[in-house]
Amino acid sequence: xxxxxxxxxxxQPYRLRTYRFxxxxxxxxxxxxxxxxxxxxxxxxxxxxxxxxxxxxxxxxLGNKMRFAISFSGAxxxxxxxxxxxxxxxxxxxxxxxxxxxxxxxxxxxxxSLMNKDxxxxxxxEHKKLMKxxxxxxxxxxxxxxxxxxxxxxxxxxxxxxxxxxxxxAKHVLGWKSPNYLYVNAINPKLKVMLRNWKMSDEIALxxxxxxxxxxxxxxxxxxxxxEEEIVNIFIxxxxxxxxxxxSTGIFEFMNYLPDAVLKYTDFKLVTPHQMVEKLQPTGVxxxxxxxxxxxxxxxxxxxxxxxxxxxxxATLYGCFKKVKASKDEELMRDWRALQAAENFAAMCxxxxxxxxYDYYINYMNILTDFINRMK
Amino acid sequence: xxxxxxxxEFPPHITGGLGTACYGMTKGLAxxxxxxxxxxxxxxGDEDQTNVRLLNxxxxxxxxxxxxxxxxxxxxxxxxxxxxxxxxxxPEQYATMIEEQxxxxxxxxxxxxAPRYEFSGKYGANLMEEVARYAxxxxxxxxxxxxxxxHAHDWLTYSAGIAAKETTGKPLVVHMHATxxxxxxxxxxxxxxxxxxxxxxxxxxxxxxxxxxxxxVIEKYGINPDKVITVHNAVEPSDKSLDEYExxxxxxxxxxxxxxxxxxxxxEYFVEAAYKILQVDPSIHxxxxxxxxxxxxMIKRVSQLKIGANFxxxxxxxxxxxxxxxxxxxxxxxxxxxxxxxxxPLEAMRLKVPVVISKQSGVSEVVEHALKVDFWDxxxxxxxxxxxxxxxxxxxxxxxxxKEEVDNLKWEYAAKKIKNVYELAINKK
Numbered sequence: 001x002x003x004x005x006x007x008x009x010x011x012q013p014y015r016l017r018t019y020r021f022x023x024x025x026x027x028x029x030x031x032x033x034x035x036x037x038x039x040x041x042x043x044x045x046x047x048x049x050x051x052x053x054x055x056x057x058x059x060x061x062l063g064n065k066m067r068f069a070i071s072f073s074g075a076x077x078x079x080x081x082x083x084x085x086x087x088x089x090x091x092x093x094x095x096x097x098x099x100x101x102x103x104x105x106x107x108x109x110x111x112x113s114l115m116n117k118d119x120x121x122x123x124x125x126e127h128k129k130l131m132k133x134x135x136x137x138x139x140x141x142x143x144x145x146x147x148x149x150x151x152x153x154x155x156x157x158x159x160x161x162x163x164x165x166x167x168x169x170a171k172h173v174l175g176w177k178s179p180n181y182l183y184v185n186a187i188n189p190k191l192k193v194m195l196r197n198w199k200m201s202d203e204i205a206l207x208x209x210x211x212x213x214x215x216x217x218x219x220x221x222x223x224x225x226x227x228e229e230e231i232v233n234i235f236i237x238x239x240x241x242x243x244x245x246x247x248s249t250g251i252f253e254f255m256n257y258l259p260d261a262v263l264k265y266t267d268f269k270l271v272t273p274h275q276m277v278e279k280l281q282p283t284g285v286x287x288x289x290x291x292x293x294x295x296x297x298x299x300x301x302x303x304x305x306x307x308x309x310x311x312x313x314x315a316t317l318y319g320c321f322k323k324v325k326a327s328k329d330e331e332l333m334r335d336w337r338a339l340q341a342a343e344n345f346a347a348m349c350x351x352x353x354x355x356x357x358y359d360y361y362i363n364y365m366n367i368l369t370d371f372i373n374r375m376k
Numbered sequence: 377x378x379x380x381x382x383x384x385e386f387p388p389h390i391t392g393g394l395g396t397a398c399y400g401m402t403k404g405l406a407x408x409x410x411x412x413x414x415x416x417x418x419x420x421g422d423e424d425q426t427n428v429r430l431l432n433x434x435x436x437x438x439x440x441x442x443x444x445x446x447x448x449x450x451x452x453x454x455x456x457x458x459x460x461x462x463x464x465x466x467p468e469q470y471a472t473m474i475e476e477q478x479x480x481x482x483x484x485x486x487x488x489x490a491p492r493y494e495f496s497g498k499y500g501a502n503l504m505e506e507v508a509r510y511a512x513x514x515x516x517x518x519x520x521x522x523x524x525x526x527h528a529h530d531w532l533t534y535s536a537g538i539a540a541k542e543t544t545g546k547p548l549v550v551h552m553h554a555t556x557x558x559x560x561x562x563x564x565x566x567x568x569x570x571x572x573x574x575x576x577x578x579x580x581x582x583x584x585x586x587x588x589x590x591x592x593v594i595e596k597y598g599i600n601p602d603k604v605i606t607v608h609n610a611v612e613p614s615d616k617s618l619d620e621y622e623x624x625x626x627x628x629x630x631x632x633x634x635x636x637x638x639x640x641x642x643x644e645y646f647v648e649a650a651y652k653i654l655q656v657d658p659s660i661h662x663x664x665x666x667x668x669x670x671x672x673x674m675i676k677r678v679s680q681l682k683i684g685a686n687f688x689x690x691x692x693x694x695x696x697x698x699x700x701x702x703x704x705x706x707x708x709x710x711x712x713x714x715x716x717x718x719x720x721p722l723e724a725m726r727l728k729v730p731v732v733i734s735k736q737s738g739v740s741e742v743v744e745h746a747l748k749v750d751f752w753d754x755x756x757x758x759x760x761x762x763x764x765x766x767x768x769x770x771x772x773x774x775x776x777x778x779k780e781e782v783d784n785l786k787w788e789y790a791a792k793k794i795k796n797v798y799e800l801a802i803n804k805k
Contacts, residue, residue: 312684313684
């Protein structure tokens with residue numbers, strides 16, 4: 001039997017409010033509460049709750065043959081606690097079945113791994129603590145924000161005690177090699193690396209609504225994979241189901257039928273990532289000296305860093321890490337986490353059409369100035 | 377004495393200093409016993425009309441067959457140019473431009489001659505159409521009201537002024553608040569230049585807001601120096617005190633630039649000076665308030681210099697927010713490349729904010745308690761700002777004396793000079 005691994009990301013960043021120069025030093029609340037609440041409630045209603053119910057139903061039907069993984073950002077959990085406790089309860093139920101592996105990640109969905117090793121470690125430790133608290137689990141598999149990975153980051157992750165990490169099967173790194181194997185980190189071979197099959201993941205996440213893509217197509221595609229290839233990893237944002245792709249597209253029906261079809265018509269079974277560590281032999285080294293991600297055609301970091309605004313904002317933010325940490329002030333820490341969310345820097349990206357990167361930068365820097373001011 | 381005055385904007389609906397100056401001037405004229413009929417393209421209804429009677433050009437209907445108007449139209453034909461002259465386009469105006477564009481293509485001539493015409497009163501895509509229509513209304517209004525002298529502010533209203541003069545034979549005074557060279561550097565719009573020049577030539581007397589502008593008018597427009605008179609702008613004394621506003625939430629010094637973020641205002645020099653100062657004292661904060669076509673470039677430069685945590689942008693401020701900004705400011709900077717007058721430093725000074733201004737500004741001719749530097753001298757600019765931030769003695773003097781100085785620059789006095797100009801024009805006839 002070969003292996004098919006589904007992993008879903010659950011994340012909602014804190015959206016920042018319009019924070020003017022006049023607010024600096026006076027008002028220390030940075031969030032758009034209204035937007036955060038309606039977004040979380042909408043996503044819970046359209047995605048989290050119906051999708052969780054579907055997954056619970058599949059687990060009830062298929063038992064241990066139904067397995068997958070989920071990763072929760074701290075920001076998503078916090079906002080669920082406040083705005084949609086029901087959705088959180090439903091996730092807890094799902095995790096309690098034992099058929100779902102909860103992954104480790106950064107608490108804030110941050111790019112700390114690229115900026116500051118200590119900040120990165122703290123992010124991971126805080127997330128770990130939260131997973132224990134909420135789900136009573138100890139994640140063993142690490143996946144970084146937007147699958148950001150490099151040899152160094154992998155080595156840092158191994159140092160934190162993980163033996164498996166998930167990342168993007170980026171073409172420019174893999175070359176002729178297939179993502180459908182288990183690899184190891186180039187610096188520390190104790191860390192196994194599992195790669196996202198981006199082609200098939202995107203097929204579901206991006207193309208489903210626009211093109212005719214049926215369960216049969218998926219099954220045929222699985223069957224066309226060379227027999228020696230051992231594992232196929234499909235990583236998708238959980239919000240794709242019901243939010244990104246509206247229920248009317250038939251995505252829930254697709255996901256309802258998919259596990260049965262895979263089990264019945266292919267030689268694949270559904271697994272969780274960490275089951276593979278013992279089971280599969282790594283076939284080679286995944287060598288990524290330059291950091292990669294799962295974003296954009298280039299699969300690089302340009303979504304979050306590289307332009308002057310992003311670099312200034314990131315350098316300023318991480319420049320105050322030591323002070324924040326030394327402060328041991330829980331309120332500061334809370335804001336520090338929210339300000340780290342990768343979305344803040346993606347909103348300053350100038351590569352894409354639309355958006356207001358300049359306004360975002362100004363607003364963010366005003367907040368950051370106030371934040372830094374509070375530590376003085 | 378009664379004056380028919382043509383303006384383009386009136387508070388609170390303003391985009392720059394012109395409207396503020398007109399408002400102060402009309403108040404000052406009232407104190408000197410001069411009645412003002414003030415024509416604006418679009419009145420919103422919430423303007424302060426205690427000292428002025430506001431005539432809304434949008435309310436004036438025009439009978440095209442009327443002979444005077446017809447004959448006038450033959451003389452304003454030259455303005456029928458399809459180009460989009462957009463002196464100051466802010467983002468807000470830009471958004472509405474497409475809509476205006478659609479309107480403009482419906483036919484210049486037919487809409488100018490429509491019985492009714494709704495002015496936007498802004499500086500948008502069909503500005504030339506509005507200018508032409510405004511001129512038409514100028515001649516129409518001139519026949520309906522009784523007055524002694526005509527006073528037109530800036531090129532947008534010159535054609536209206538000329539039309540009124542030709543219809544009634546009353547003397548015309550045109551007021552140069554800015555020249556095309558101030559707005560565009562050397563790459564001037566020749567159509568605007570031609571209108572400005574024609575207005576000044578047709579006028580009996582020309583008022584310039586500074587000697588700086590007077591020189592430009594004489595040298596670059598070839599106007600006879602004998603008919604060009606400088607009357608410096610003034611500022612309305614503020615009844616407000618800083619105590620009414622929140623002080624800055626920052627514990628550090630705040631240095632502010634406030635104005636349109638365009639070539640004329642020299643925003644680049646402010647950014648570069650900020651960078652120099654931050655190398656020496658990283659605690660100082662800088663604010664760039666306003667908007668304009670160089671805003672994005674400034675944001676890029678700030679982030680490139682990695683000073684974003686100390687350099688803030690507020691967007692366009694008006695009314696109370698401007699004073700609020702001053703209340704949070706320790707040093708105000710106006711590094712204009714070419715500033716006919718520059719009223720903002722006076723507004724800062726009356727709220728006890730020390731200022732640094734460029735020598736290439738009209739305001740530098742009238743104030744003493746300000747540090748004056750050449751706009752291009754970034755080191756000098758940085759030095760002056762740093763000094764005012766750091767050395768308490770000079771800062772204290774400027775706060776106190778500067779306020780006193782500005783409180784004496786009253787519109788009442790400036791308006792008296794303007795009244796003299798009116799008398800001169802009337803007697804000249």
